[in-house]
Amino acid sequence: MRSEARNWEALLARLFVDPPLRARFRVEPEVVGREFGLDERAMVSLGTIDWAGLDLAAESYSNKRAQRAAS
């Protein structure tokens, strides 16, 4: 469903920019997933999350934002 795809994008965007949410997501991914409207099928995919990649991507985006703010 298109709304499901939007929910995922909304969650990913927040995970990239919100360290406390990312930390909570790591501890209770299904709770956070439900808060963003993910369905049961999406919950299954939470088991395959690349946590290291998520952290590194978030750090990279944070650095980009900081560089842009400084320029």
Add this chain to the structure above:
Amino acid sequence: MGAAVAEPVHRVGIGWRPDLAAAIFANLDRIDVVEVIADDYFRASRRELDALRGLAEQVPVMLHGVALGLATAFDVDTTRIDRLARLIEHVRPCAWSEHLAFVRAGETEIGHLAMPPRTVHTVEQTVRNVERARAVTGLMPALENIATLFDPPMSTSSEGQWTRQILGGCGAPMLLDLHNLYANAVNAGRDPFADLDGFPLHAVRQVHLSGGMWISHADGTRRLLDDHLHSPPDAVFELLRALKRKTAANFDVILERDGNQPGIEALLAQLDQARAAVRLHA
């Protein structure tokens, strides 16, 4: 005797950066084309826009967008397309391009390029967004594959398949970033040359070359970060040679370098290296 077959044309150039401006002007005899970041000019003065137009009258200029966010399940922001359309109207570039990425969702701005889940939904909405961008600007953008340190969950297709579906749906040409392809492949433990075959190589009209560095997570995981601050590794030039062998299409090659500049002679040497790679029978 058969008719002569025209040899593909490959212009080789560099990304326009303010700290390279003087050196680029001084070496236009060795630079076929220049790529300018469109977003840098959205708030430019009339004088700056006229200077960019002047550059475009001296050397072919391509505009490169970095924040439209076309690849998403959301509608693209039409005010951003309008802004780009005004710039295109003023500069009259030979082409423009954007990334297959999302950069925001709702009120949340990521601040950089992120890969959305590769699903039928993002294919369909991306095609709609690209068609809207083409309608407003009057030019179909070339679409670029991005580097990602994080493979999005819920993806149902490979990056190559997803790209084929989008380009097939809207008829856009491809801007193939070979370092992005390389980084995504090695970070996932795949063969980059096998990944190359998965992309719609017949649609490639532009190529990006860049470099990056290895970074580490606290858990010991290492990833190759595409940072545009390092020279393209040998593997990127090998991929360029492989691309040349696999398609007879005309495509331009752009070297991207955002900082940590090695000096113009080193950059020109990399352009020469790219020219050699796309030379027929190389």
